Amino acid sequence: MTLREQSADLPATSALEHVLLTPGPTPIHPEAMKALTRVMLGHMDPEVFKMNSAIQHDLRVMYGTEPEAFTALLAGTGSLGMEAGFANLVEKGDDILVCTNGSFGRRMAEMAARYGANVRLVTAPLGEAINPADVAAHLDGVQMVAVVHGETSTGVLNPVPEIAEIVRHSGALLTVDAVTTAGMEPFYMQDWEVDYAYTGAQKCLSAPPGLAPIAVSERAFARYAARKTPTPLWYCDFEGLRDYWIEHTYHHTIPVNLHFAFEAALRAALEEGLPNRQQRVRQMGRAIVTSLAPLGFSHYVKREQDRLPTVLALRLPEGFDDAGVRAELRKREISVTGGLGPTAGVIWRLGLMGESARPAPYRALMMALEDILGADGLMRRYEAALEAQGL
Amino acid sequence: MTLREQSADLPATSALEHVLLTPGPTPIHPEAMKALTRVMLGHMDPEVFKMNSAIQHDLRVMYGTEPEAFTALLAGTGSLGMEAGFANLVEKGDDILVCTNGSFGRRMAEMAARYGANVRLVTAPLGEAINPADVAAHLDGVQMVAVVHGETSTGVLNPVPEIAEIVRHSGALLTVDAVTTAGMEPFYMQDWEVDYAYTGAQKCLSAPPGLAPIAVSERAFARYAARKTPTPLWYCDFEGLRDYWIEHTYHHTIPVNLHFAFEAALRAALEEGLPNRQQRVRQMGRAIVTSLAPLGFSHYVKREQDRLPTVLALRLPEGFDDAGVRAELRKREISVTGGLGPTAGVIWRLGLMGESARPAPYRALMMALEDILGADGLMRRYEAALEAQGL
Numbered sequence: 153m154t155l156r157e158q159s160a161d162l163p164a165t166s167a168l169e170h171v172l173l174t175p176g177p178t179p180i181h182p183e184a185m186k187a188l189t190r191v192m193l194g195h196m197d198p199e200v201f202k203m204n205s206a207i208q209h210d211l212r213v214m215y216g217t218e219p220e221a222f223t224a225l226l227a228g229t230g231s232l233g234m235e236a237g238f239a240n241l242v243e244k245g246d247d248i249l250v251c252t253n254g255s256f257g258r259r260m261a262e263m264a265a266r267y268g269a270n271v272r273l274v275t276a277p278l279g280e281a282i283n284p285a286d287v288a289a290h291l292d293g294v295q296m297v298a299v300v301h302g303e304t305s306t307g308v309l310n311p312v313p314e315i316a317e318i319v320r321h322s323g324a325l326l327t328v329d330a331v332t333t334a335g336m337e338p339f340y341m342q343d344w345e346v347d348y349a350y351t352g353a354q355k356c357l358s359a360p361p362g363l364a365p366i367a368v369s370e371r372a373f374a375r376y377a378a379r380k381t382p383t384p385l386w387y388c389d390f391e392g393l394r395d396y397w398i399e400h401t402y403h404h405t406i407p408v409n410l411h412f413a414f415e416a417a418l419r420a421a422l423e424e425g426l427p428n429r430q431q432r433v434r435q436m437g438r439a440i441v442t443s444l445a446p447l448g449f450s451h452y453v454k455r456e457q458d459r460l461p462t463v464l465a466l467r468l469p470e471g472f473d474d475a476g477v478r479a480e481l482r483k484r485e486i487s488v489t490g491g492l493g494p495t496a497g498v499i500w501r502l503g504l505m506g507e508s509a510r511p512a513p514y515r516a517l518m519m520a521l522e523d524i525l526g527a528d529g530l531m532r533r534y535e536a537a538l539e540a541q542g543l
Numbered sequence: 544m545t546l547r548e549q550s551a552d553l554p555a556t557s558a559l560e561h562v563l564l565t566p567g568p569t570p571i572h573p574e575a576m577k578a579l580t581r582v583m584l585g586h587m588d589p590e591v592f593k594m595n596s597a598i599q600h601d602l603r604v605m606y607g608t609e610p611e612a613f614t615a616l617l618a619g620t621g622s623l624g625m626e627a628g629f630a631n632l633v634e635k636g637d638d639i640l641v642c643t644n645g646s647f648g649r650r651m652a653e654m655a656a657r658y659g660a661n662v663r664l665v666t667a668p669l670g671e672a673i674n675p676a677d678v679a680a681h682l683d684g685v686q687m688v689a690v691v692h693g694e695t696s697t698g699v700l701n702p703v704p705e706i707a708e709i710v711r712h713s714g715a716l717l718t719v720d721a722v723t724t725a726g727m728e729p730f731y732m733q734d735w736e737v738d739y740a741y742t743g744a745q746k747c748l749s750a751p752p753g754l755a756p757i758a759v760s761e762r763a764f765a766r767y768a769a770r771k772t773p774t775p776l777w778y779c780d781f782e783g784l785r786d787y788w789i790e791h792t793y794h795h796t797i798p799v800n801l802h803f804a805f806e807a808a809l810r811a812a813l814e815e816g817l818p819n820r821q822q823r824v825r826q827m828g829r830a831i832v833t834s835l836a837p838l839g840f841s842h843y844v845k846r847e848q849d850r851l852p853t854v855l856a857l858r859l860p861e862g863f864d865d866a867g868v869r870a871e872l873r874k875r876e877i878s879v880t881g882g883l884g885p886t887a888g889v890i891w892r893l894g895l896m897g898e899s900a901r902p903a904p905y906r907a908l909m910m911a912l913e914d915i916l917g918a919d920g921l922m923r924r925y926e927a928a929l930e931a932q933g934l
Binding site for chain 2: 169170172174176177179180185188189191192193194195196197198227228229230231232235239259262263266267268352354360361362382383384385386387402404405406407408409410482487489492
């Protein structure tokens with residue numbers, strides 16, 4: 153096959169619209185999309201450093217950090233944010249307590265182990281939140297506690313404020329995966345005394361994927377500075393990042409276009425206001441559940457306070473053809489994500505982050521489902537539910 | 544300062560054009576820029592997997608690999624490509640020979656050491672290429688040899704084919720930094736028996752920064768598979784990458800927009816033809832040197848065969864105001880890069896990679912220099928030199 157033929161065979165540009173309802177990536181914010189093609193500058197350009205400083209400032213606001221916390225964008229996706237925390241803050245032989253009630257908690261445990269930690273696990277059944285009392289019971293002698301705030305794999309919100317309250321008195325560092333929460337859910341790094349947090353640009357901020365915004369407390373930076381051995385991970389070494397972001401010396405090439413887009417998306421989020429965004433995601437969640445409940449969809453997560461507003465995990469109706477319906481949706485340029493591992497075929501995980509937590513993209517879903525399932529009245533119900541929520 | 548005021552203060556979008564003559568990033572290829580804003584898809588979408596397969600195919604062509612070599616894009620910049628090689632192919636206690644005749648060779652040595660290697664160095668004076676005989680002299684018992692093909696920091700091309708010929712008989716793996724060469728300089732991974740190579744998307748392909756294209760020989764993959772301990776670097780673990788790129792199971796979120804752009808840029812490069820690109824960069828280099836020589840600029844690298852065509856290192860004329868002239872250029876939206884460390888103030892490093900190796904961007908430079916330096920006739924000389932080169 154020649155290159156030309158291959159090219160003709162590639163349909164990746166065929167659709168003019170695509171409705172992304174996945175738990176990430178999200179539809180890109182229009183301002184971010186515009187910024188993506190700004191005139192290209194080098195990573196050492198004074199205007200780029202100025203933009204980076206503005207991003208650092210806005211990240212402190214988003215994460216609710218102390219004024220001197222170090223914030224930055226890693227040149228990679230959310231998992232690199234996770235990795236950078238363990239790489240910089242764990243030394244061989246450290247005891248690390250990891251809360252695992254889903255795929256991303258398990259990923260944390262695996263990474264911590266790879267960097268030489270003795271990993272202790274606190275678990276909870278799938279679909280249930282971590283019990284803070286379990287953390288308290290295993291805290292003795294631990295150097296770090298790690299927890300996923302919003303467990304994307306099951307739609308569970310872990311009680312980070314309560315866990316933080318317990319960890320605070322122990323002297324351990326607290327690492328929080330804020331991938332599906334920061335920018336859309338309450339997150340108060342300074343008040344809670346979180347030491348390291350990260351997310352992915354493509355989640356609650358609806359920027360393009362490829363950047364991991366991180367925040368490091370002063371305490372965590374001091375712990376890093378006291379390391380006995382350098383971290384293996386040169387690419388995300390806190391010192392190298394600080395050299396670039398603060399001292400403006402070369403470390404590695406940053407993805408400038410993604411920075412342009414990220415800056416625009418984060419600015420838009422702060423201008424909308426974090427409380428308004430928290431309200432929007434809740435209103436959208438209620439409208440969706442109200443609309444789909446008569447078809448037999450129900451909350452997968454039993455306890456209301458354990459439900460992650462930004463990833464709506466819905467148990468599918470009895471006998472529902474998960475794969476078949478999602479394939480039909482994909483033909484209509486709508487992406488919906490099912491369960492992972494044990495919840496495959498059991499749930500859908502509907503993304504309500506950033507630009508997906510809007511009436512329009514879910515209108516496309518409801519319209520398609522009404523047709524595919526022959527669910528008369530679904531659209532009418534959705535419009536009424538939106539109105540009831542003031543949307 | 545309010546967010547609004549900060550925003551008004553940010554000039555990053557002010558210019559409508561900017562001429563990037565740095566040794567990376569390069570001006571983005573127009574097809575790549577267009578692709579960057581394609582309709583967004585998820586990282587598990589069938590169309591994305593199809594695109595990724597086409598990228599893998601085209602990368603095999605670009606690197607000149609064996610048919611079964613594993614190719615992929617890492618979600619990070621070139622330095623992550625460097626790091627992934629050492630992370631996956633080095634185990635604690637391995638003896639690694641690193642060729643260091645500039646900043647990027649030294650970076651390789653530092654990374655190898657962080658992953659526990661015993662590092663031996665083969666060096667050469669700045670501005671000179673590594674002598675293959677020095678590699679031969681230190682090869683005994685070594686598990687891997689690492690060399691930078693084009694040393695961006697000094698504009699030196701290291702003799703990779705000759706080094707490869709020596710390493711081939713030793714059983715050691717050969718890692719080559721192809722950051723300023725692959726896609727624009729001859730690179731024959733299979734013929735030379737290179738085991739691991741990487742570059743950055745923003746270099747010779749003029750795609751946006753944020754991706755590191757890698758190629759792994761079957762022999763290197765087998766060495767990886769025989770590791771006694773897992774690599775610390777989960778994010779770039781070859782197994783995890785293969786799961787995603789070949790088996791299509793989730794590993795981490797990829798930067799889909801950057802993949803769109805990269806695919807278009809690589810396709811454009813292969814359609815232009817690698818030999819044509821190699822010719823273009825040489826013609827441009829000669830035209831630039833012919834034009835600037837009468838002003839006192841001269842090759843920093845003495846021996847012709849040691850000169851890296853894609854990064855033209857020019858010694859500045861006696862008494863030349865490096866910082867002042869570059870600041871003047873920057874005011875006119877032209878970015879030129881000086882030396883690094885010991886060559887700061889001594890050289891300029893003019894990028895001739897991808898879209899910067901074209902008459903138009905250097906026309907902007909010549910016009911500005913004629914004005915800033917009062918160098919009458921420079922533009923006329925440049926046009927004549929282009930014509931002489933058939934450009």
